[in-house]
Amino acid sequence: MLETSARLLRLLSLLQTHRDWSGAELAERLGVSGRTVRRDVDRLRELGYPVHATAGMSGYRLGAGTALPPLLLDDDEAVAVAIGLRTAAARGVTGIEETSVRALMKLEQVLPSRLRARVGALQAMTVPMTAGGPTVDPELLTAVAAACRDRMGLRFDYRSYDGTETVRLVEPHRLVASDRRWYLVAFDTGRDDWRTFRLDRVRLRTPGGPRFAPRDPPEGDLAGYTSRMISSAPYRYRCRFTVHAPAAEVTARFPPTVAVVEPLDEHTCTLESGSNSLDEMLFYITSLGLPFEAHEPPELLTHMRALADRLTAAIASQVPSARTGA
Numbered sequence: 001m002l003e004t005s006a007r008l009l010r011l012l013s014l015l016q017t018h019r020d021w022s023g024a025e026l027a028e029r030l031g032v033s034g035r036t037v038r039r040d041v042d043r044l045r046e047l048g049y050p051v052h053a054t055a056g057m058s059g060y061r062l063g064a065g066t067a068l069p070p071l072l073l074d075d076d077e078a079v080a081v082a083i084g085l086r087t088a089a090a091r092g093v094t095g096i097e098e099t100s101v102r103a104l105m106k107l108e109q110v111l112p113s114r115l116r117a118r119v120g121a122l123q124a125m126t127v128p129m130t131a132g133g134p135t136v137d138p139e140l141l142t143a144v145a146a147a148c149r150d151r152m153g154l155r156f157d158y159r160s161y162d163g164t165e166t167v168r169l170v171e172p173h174r175l176v177a178s179d180r181r182w183y184l185v186a187f188d189t190g191r192d193d194w195r196t197f198r199l200d201r202v203r204l205r206t207p208g209g210p211r212f213a214p215r216d217p218p219e220g221d222l223a224g225y226t227s228r229m230i231s232s233a234p235y236r237y238r239c240r241f242t243v244h245a246p247a248a249e250v251t252a253r254f255p256p257t258v259a260v261v262e263p264l265d266e267h268t269c270t271l272e273s274g275s276n277s278l279d280e281m282l283f284y285i286t287s288l289g290l291p292f293e294a295h296e297p298p299e300l301l302t303h304m305r306a307l308a309d310r311l312t313a314a315i316a317s318q319v320p321s322a323r324t325g326a
Contacts, residue, residue, distance in 0.1 A: 007032070011040050013074075015051060015062035022059040075115055082107055082119045093138050093182075134200035136182045141175070143204060144184055148172045153209015154186070159201040167205070170195070171212045176226040178257055183226050187215055194218040196229040227256040228272060235274030239281050240296040243271050243288065253288060278303040 007030055014021060014029060026037045041051050041060055050063045073081065085104040108116060147154050151171075158168050170186035177183075182199040189209075194217075219225040243250050247263035250271060254261060259273035271292075275281040278300055285292055294300050 008040055008043060011037070012044060012049065012062075015044075015049075015060065020054045020059050020061050026060065078107070078111060078115055079118055082111070082115075083122065086119075086122075093136055093141065136199045140199060140202065140204065141182065144172060144199065144202075145175055147208065148174055151212055151214055153189075153212055155205045155208050157203040157205065158197055168195075168197070169209050170197075171209070171215065173215075173217055174222055175199075176222060178223075178226065178230070181230075181257065183230065185217070185222055185226060196226050198230075223256070224260065228260045230257055236276045237278060237281065237297055237300070238274050239272065239278075239285075239294070239300055241271045241285055242293040242295065243269050243285075244291040245269065245288075250288065250290070254284075279307075282307060 010030060011026065014026065023034045023037050027034045030037065030040075032040075044051050052061050052063045053059070054061050082104060085100045085107070108119070111119065144154065146152075153169060154172050155167070155169050157165055159165050169189050170184075171189065172184055172186045174185050175182060176185060176196075184197045184199055184202070186195060186197065187193070188195040217225075242264070243261075244267065246267060247261050247269035250269055251261045254271070254273070259271050261269050261271050263269045271285070273281065273284070275284075281300070282304065285294075294304060
């Protein structure tokens with residue numbers, strides 16, 4: 001009986017690799033006959049695992065069922081799931097904290113003591129640094145994801161950064177997650193252009209839009225595209241600099257929601273960001289403590305000269321006069 005149970009677990013582990021297995025391959029891996037494989041597959045089905053027969057090769061595949069049977073995880077997979085559940089609260093989804101805790105409690109009940117100690121050490125020695133802010137309803141996330149997959153238009157109310165509300169009809173393309181924010185990259189039919197929308201500002205309307213034929217995305221790198229849109233597009237000024245430092249060093253100072261950094265060579269990179277205040281932008285770029293050149297917008301250079309004059313005047317006013325003997 002013990003040998004049979006161990007073989008069933010081994011068979012289940014093979015089927016969970018999400019590939020088609022022929023009966024002969026499984027028999028060879030398990031060291032049993034094809035008849036034994038068929039009998040073990042029937043036992044798995046009785047336990048609730050939807051093992052489907054594959055056409056044309058007398059094989060098997062583990063499919064999705066109506067219920068969620070137990071999962072078989074190796075040590076590293078179990079630890080990875082536990083870590084993922086602990087950090088899920090940082091993804092900005094409404095209710096994910098409570099759901100993650102419930103799932104983690106169930107997982108920890110069946111973890112061997114050696115794995116429970118690894119997960120516990122990570123929890124005890126980690127200090128989470130989370131920021132507050134709006135979260136996204138999971139039903140909204142799944143509805144938008146389904147529309148992207150099924151190429152169904154979306155109609156929704158959208159609140160911009162300045163509080164203006166508009167009705168949008170879009171062709172959704174992809175969801176992009178950044179820090180605690182979720183964004184939708186979509187083609188806005190009313191504006192005849194691609195747009196990026198923060199999902200916590202979206203309120204879906206019913207009915208939605210019609211089915212659509214997919215368009216070529218605005219860029220191949222959607223993460224980079226979204227970063228540029230959210231770090232520059234909403235602001236009055238869109239600024240571009242050349243920074244004389246490796247891109248990795250500059251990227252470590254600016255998250256993708258603040259600036260887009262692209263390498264020019266090993267020692268130089270470009271930085272693009274947006275702001276409603278040129279003074280604020282200059283504060284951030286000079287706080288890097290790195291040499292840089294400013295390119296855009298044109299008024300930025302004028303503003304830099306005026307600021308330099310003010311700083312020079314302030315320095316001159318602090319220089320002691322020779323006549324005072326100071």
